[in-house]
Amino acid sequence: xxxxxxxxxxxxxxxxxxxxxxxxxxxxxxxxxxxxxxxxxxxxxxxxxxxxxxxxxxxxxxxxxxxxxxxxxxxxxxxxxxxxxxxxxxxxxxxxxxxxxxxxxxxxxxxxxxxxxxxxxxxxxxxxxxxxxxxxxxxxxxxxxxxxxxxxxxxxxxxxxxxxxxxxxxxxxxxxxxxxxxxxxxxxxxxxxxxxxxxxxxxxxxxxxxxxxxxxxxxxxxxxxxxxxxxxx
Amino acid sequence: xxxxxxxxxxxxxxxxxxxxxxxxxxxxxxxxxxxxxxxxxxxxxxxxxxxxxxxxxxxxxxxxxxxxxxxxxxxxxxxxxxxxxxxxxxxxxxxxxxxxxxxxxxxxxxxxxxxxxxxxxxxxxxxxxxxxxxxxxxxxxxxxxxxxxxxxxxxxxxxxxxxxxxxxxxxxxxxxxxxxxxxxxxxxxxxxxxxxxxxxxxxxxxxxxxxxxxxxxxxxxxxxxxxxxxxxxxxxxxxxxxxxxxxxxxxxxxxxxxxxxxxxxxxxxxxxxxxxxxxxxxxxxxxxxxxxxxxxxxxxxxxxxxxxx
Numbered sequence: 001x002x003x004x005x006x007x008x009x010x011x012x013x014x015x016x017x018x019x020x021x022x023x024x025x026x027x028x029x030x031x032x033x034x035x036x037x038x039x040x041x042x043x044x045x046x047x048x049x050x051x052x053x054x055x056x057x058x059x060x061x062x063x064x065x066x067x068x069x070x071x072x073x074x075x076x077x078x079x080x081x082x083x084x085x086x087x088x089x090x091x092x093x094x095x096x097x098x099x100x101x102x103x104x105x106x107x108x109x110x111x112x113x114x115x116x117x118x119x120x121x122x123x124x125x126x127x128x129x130x131x132x133x134x135x136x137x138x139x140x141x142x143x144x145x146x147x148x149x150x151x152x153x154x155x156x157x158x159x160x161x162x163x164x165x166x167x168x169x170x171x172x173x174x175x176x177x178x179x180x181x182x183x184x185x186x187x188x189x190x191x192x193x194x195x196x197x198x199x200x201x202x203x204x205x206x207x208x209x210x211x212x213x214x215x216x217x218x219x220x221x222x223x224x225x226x227x228x229x230x231x232x233x
Numbered sequence: 234x235x236x237x238x239x240x241x242x243x244x245x246x247x248x249x250x251x252x253x254x255x256x257x258x259x260x261x262x263x264x265x266x267x268x269x270x271x272x273x274x275x276x277x278x279x280x281x282x283x284x285x286x287x288x289x290x291x292x293x294x295x296x297x298x299x300x301x302x303x304x305x306x307x308x309x310x311x312x313x314x315x316x317x318x319x320x321x322x323x324x325x326x327x328x329x330x331x332x333x334x335x336x337x338x339x340x341x342x343x344x345x346x347x348x349x350x351x352x353x354x355x356x357x358x359x360x361x362x363x364x365x366x367x368x369x370x371x372x373x374x375x376x377x378x379x380x381x382x383x384x385x386x387x388x389x390x391x392x393x394x395x396x397x398x399x400x401x402x403x404x405x406x407x408x409x410x411x412x413x414x415x416x417x418x419x420x421x422x423x424x425x426x427x428x429x430x431x432x433x434x435x436x437x438x439x440x441x442x443x444x445x446x447x448x449x450x451x452x453x454x455x456x457x458x459x460x461x462x463x464x465x466x467x468x469x470x471x472x473x474x475x476x477x478x479x480x481x482x483x484x485x486x487x488x489x490x491x492x493x494x495x496x497x498x499x500x501x502x503x504x505x506x507x508x509x510x511x512x513x514x515x516x517x518x519x520x521x522x523x524x525x526x527x528x529x530x531x532x533x534x535x536x537x538x539x540x541x542x
Contacts, residue, residue: 044357046365137538144249152252152514154506156498161263189469194466203534
């Protein structure tokens with residue numbers, strides 16, 4: 001179009017109507033926290049592979065022992081220590097028991113203990129480390145010294161004592177004792193890690209901002225500091 | 234700072250005393266005794282043995298005697314070894330375990346942060362995948378499997394790398410690598426997540442827009458802020474590495490300290506249990522103090538005392 005012809009189209013030069021309020025309008029649907037997490041997780045191939053493996057393990061732990069005809073205690077003395085074959089998919093152990101069933105049966109307990117012990121670990125670590133770091137100076141000092149004491153105690157000795165104390169009522173070591181023994185000292189490195197992060201983050205600008213807005217220290221810890229420590233955890 | 238260190242020193246003594254006391258009474262409340270494994274013995278022999286090691290006295294008296302000896306730096310005689318005192322055993326085993334531990338620590342400290350930082354800088358790209366696969370292997374493959382795999386595939390084929398034993402530098406190569414894999418993987422993962430967190434911060438953007446070179450931004454701004462979680466875990470990590478690993482030392486036939494921690498408890502060697510526990514806790518206390526001090530050096534905003542508030 002020749003530039004001179006523009007004057008024939010005055011409507012092209014009309015002022016556009018832009019409401020101020022339009023600029024503030026949210027046009028796209030806002031993505032909430034968890035859908036966003038899921039969206040980003042799907043892009044990470046490594047994480048998705050891991051998730052897939054865990055899901056398969058959970059499913060197999062649930063149905064695995066029922067897939068073939070053997071129970072986890074059934075013994076066949078003609079088939080001891082066999083290699084994996086058509087009948088025994090994972091082979092048999094030294095007592096002629098089917099390893100396929102036994103592996104998945106054991107997975108149930110391993111998964112349960114593993115997940116629960118980790119949850120106890122992380123909650124304990126965050127709570128203890130968070131409180132110690134936030135309180136600072138004297139309380140921090142005392143709490144960390146207590147952690148040192150617990151972490152220094154000979155682990156094996158404590159576990160033996162635990163299994164002795166708790167086995168009087170039942171027979172052998174129960175799952176409760178195993179979980180207790182696993183999470184007895186392992187939360188301490190976690191709490192040291194959290195405390196270090198809290199010590200750093202409570203001096204960050206946003207903590208100062210929250211404090212000057214009148215937030216209590218507990219609230220700053222819960223709402224501002226802990227969420228920012230989750231990465232390393 | 235001086236006042237703080239002095240305070241920490243006194244606190245450490247109280248901590249040590251608490252550890253000694255709890256371990257002492259914990260140890261004596263576990264069933265079994267040091268001589269159970271010797272088989273049946275005439276009651277008079279048993280009583281003589283008890284008397285020799287002072288086990289016939291009441292627990293509280295034994296405790297006081299032990300504390301007195303401890304103040305002189307004497308851990309007592311081992312109840313299992315006829316020739317060595319507990320001090321001798323620690324003096325013999327610790328340099329070996331510490332040598333191996335320092336070597337493993339150096340490997341972990343050089344490769345761990347580098348792998349983690351690379352993974353974060355190239356998130357969801359090939360370097361990220363490679364280092365995270367290494368990290369997953371390091372965390373999930375137990376050290377006893379790693380150790381035996383190394384022996385099978387490396388020591389058997391490479392003539393100058395021995396299968397086990399102790400003496401020269403070449404003896405330490407495989408065990409140090411096997412020992413370092415777990416901490417290496419742990420540090421790499423920690424570094425990656427911490428680095429990702431830091432790289433999204435505003436001050437990185439500021440540093441970039443100031444026109445600083447990429448390496449300056451990464452080394453001076455990103456790494457320095459991301460390294461703190463690693464320093465946190467180093468306290469327990471270093472102390473565990475220094476006192477040796479039961480599994481690795483067993484596989485490679487290394488006469489280190491690691492075995493004492495397990496064997497002393499299994500055989501209820503009371504003096505050795507106390508000795509190893511106290512020794513370990515001294516190292517742990519020192520390491521955690523160093524961690525606290527390095528917090529302040531790395532991030533001057535961190536305050537350990539109320540001063541300046």
